[in-house]
Amino acid sequence: MNKRYGETADKAWRSFVIYLPYVWLLLFFLTPFLIVFKISFSDPVIAQPPFTPLFDWARNGMGAVYITFDNFLFLFEDDLYWMSYLKSVRVAAFSTLCCLLIGYPMAYAIARADTTTRNILLLLVILPFWTSFLLRVYAWMGMLSTNGLINKGLLSLGFIDEPMKLLYTDFAVYLGIVYSYLPFMILPLYATLQKLDLSIHEAASDLGATPFRVFIDITLPMSVTGIIAGCLLVFIPAIGEYVIPTLLGGEDSLMIGRQLFNEFFENRDWPVASAVATILLFILVIPIMLFQRYQITAGTNANE
């Protein structure tokens, strides 16, 4: 085998490793967004597919570009969409905060447990992540219904006189999101808390700092990367959530993911659905870029 053959093979291998997944992602992840962007500027028509082509080759052979801003104007004029965006951001933000408040002490306790207990506790956090998301949301439908276990418990304890409406409310949506996304908050928090150098804590305590001060001045600032990662992992998917508001929320639960789904499947208005998606992406650009920066720094840290 001569040297040149070997070098060609090395190059071929390198291109294969890099470009096979790269091309796949370009084709099926990046191009799709460009197409959504494109279709958000075309007119809906009753046809298959239900939108006017952006490039109309037949009309004058020059590939005249046909653009309309009607879909965006429609979104701006209709209060429904504005309110859906605002509500989605609000629901996602508040749920993220709840996840952080519940998840932080849990992650802290797991990180401080001894090795065997820690592995079991960690497994118990990961387990729900592996079991069906849809079925776990569904499990709450029975719990929250008018004659469900929560109402029955509260009735028998005498806290309420008649069953409360829990299912198909905003409360149920918050509960569902916190419940479903809690593991996503705990895992990155655990990862940073577990790496903390405990000798700094000891030094601070030896110098007379109260546990509260140690937490505020040392633990909290040192776990900021975990907090940011956890919050983004909850906030970004929660904002476009479809299943939870549909199963647990009321008819008027105006979250944008549900709106997009309905626009697409019930109204069959693909250009408006694309415009909804485009605006949602613009809202998410900053959090997504933050997340990617975290991923890149986490990657380089791990490589060192």
Add this chain to the structure above:
Amino acid sequence: MRQRSTFLFTTLAFGYAFLYLPIVILMVYSFNDSRIQSVWNGFSLRWYSSLFNNAQVIDAALLSLQIALISATIATVLGTLAGLSMTHMGRFKGRLLFTGLIAAPLIMPEVITGLSLLLVFVSTEQLIGWPESRGTMTIIIAHITFSMAFVAVIVQSRLSTVDKSLEEAAMDLGGRPYRVAIDITLPLIAPAMVAGWLLAFTLSLDDLVIASFVSGPGASTLPMVIFSKVRLGVAPDINALATLIITVVGIGVVIAGFVMQRRERARITEYKATR
């Protein structure tokens, strides 16, 4: 100090109760003879038998398994290659974009991924006549696309912890990069690839939103059938189905967890012994 550990213990207890109580209650009520969830009418397996006689559910389950097997396998190959290019290939053109493309599917809201993939399939159909119809094939492609990102992250984190000296030694002895990758790197990252495959498999089995967008007439996956049944309220046979799925997955994950832990322990003892 005592006070603090009581606080931590309480949060853990409440946290885990919150995570597990709804599932446990759902499982208990799947054996309820009554149609109404909250009224306990005695133990019964009737919902299980009605489940196994439901051809629609069985067909959907088989279709979902088929899609999950194929998409998880291809996603593992692509995800492993992506992980390798991130850790072993140094600089290359468009690396930054590549990093972004791998991280984005992890957090992208499903409605956006689903809608955009569907529009790609519709456009390619118009342009080059492919795919002729949407269904199993398009769902598989969609599932590969989002689950390869999860595989890539798992493989990448494993690759960054493996000892590079073995690979370097093999290179110094004249091993060609692809031979080194297959003979040295691959066995080292095999556990991560298995974990990645399993995750891709369950993600595919679980996906409702993306499959709803890219599927066509006739191809209904299990989550699609479940969703259409529970949309209007609690369905007792779905309780039975949920119990079966959660039990199987739960046992699988616990066994996998114990195997990994034992291996890890063996590795640590071995490591200590060699020192």
